[in-house]
Amino acid sequence: LAKTTQPISMDSYEGQEVNITCSHNNIATNDYITWYQQFPSQGPRFIIQGYKTKVTNEVASLFIPADRKSSTLSLPRVSLSDTAVYYCLVVGLSGYSTLTFGKGTMLLVSP
């Protein structure tokens, strides 16, 4: 199982860049990395997904080093509305049986 480890919580201020790192030492060759965001009283929402190097979309960037044993979600210039729980997942092409969200990282953005 490609178990993931990420910080329980992080604090930031409006306008700052936030980087959340996730460790996945046992990632398999065919696995890819996915990040979700969850606001209170809502279900998780997909943010970004990648296999290697760097992926960027309108919301975030995902950095994956060559060994793929970790990944970093980067949120540029956060705002109060980015306060949420962020989950790192490793998903295999063979199915979802190893999928686990866990407790994620609680990001608190202050004024």
Place this chain on the structure above:
Amino acid sequence: DAGVIQSPRHEVTEMGQEVTLRCKPISGHDYLFWYRQTMMRGLELLIYFNNNVPIDDSGMPEDRFSAKMPNASFSTLKIQPSEPRDSAVYFCASSARGEQFFGPGTRLTVL
């Protein structure tokens, strides 16, 4: 599309009663997932279906829990008999082999 629909949104019941949670996935999605979220354990995958067939139910806590998907547009998660420790938010999600789309969840309270 209205997204993933779950009902009821809130359920309060007494210990020993049967509870049935319902989910309508997004049309065209061939994967359906049931999750449970608690403060202690985070977001856990209970079971998932592919083309209406249960693929992995290893996350189902015990025999009191059962899930069915009689057709591509409907699934149920049943708890019988319910216990106070089953109190949690239950999410349904659907996918077309990639990003998962979550419903709003059902908050279950067992007294």
